[in-house]
């Protein structure tokens with residue numbers, strides 16, 4: 011939410027092109043509401059960003075406010091994009107807190123070609139990968155995917171024992187719902203992880219789990 015005080019364009023103000031590039035928006039949708047008098051807000055809805063404006067705003071004000079809100083959203087999403095090193099320390103913390111019996115993984119990193127999975131884990135070399143599609147999502151959702159993949163270090167399959175481990179993380183069910191919603195909204199065939207081995211990580215003959 012923001013209070014639309016009068017504001018002029020200035021050199022320091024990033025162009026919408028810059029802000030759009032920063033947050034990788036597919037499309038910006040502006041919705042005007044007659045009930046909305048003073049507040050401007052924006053949120054991500056799948057691939058696009060929705061900006062809510064009061065109905066009486068001029069086209070000029072609209073352009074300015076779309077810029078401002080895209081810039082704010084970009085800043086918010088940058089704060090939510092942990093580096094590989096931050097993912098690793100997050101994973102250590104989550105291991106300690108929820109999966110006491112497991113050692114931290116050998117590595118945790120972002121991958122950009124994860125296909126239809128949010129995350130994957132190779133128990134044999136104790137490596138965990140998270141899909142870059144998770145970047146910008148709330149921390150509790152990213153944490154859930156981490157806990158899910160870390161639980162595979164103890165239990166490779168999606169067995170009752172596995173889900174018992176995952177549910178030690180208090181936001182597990184909510185996060186699964188969130189991810190299902192994102193996948194449904196984007197019509198993506200995304201799953202938390204694949205049960206079907208695709209052979210890519212089974213070259214060493216060890217069991218692979220997504």
Ligand SMILES: [Zn+2]
Pocket residue numbers: 158162168202203204219220
């Ligand atoms: Zn899994």
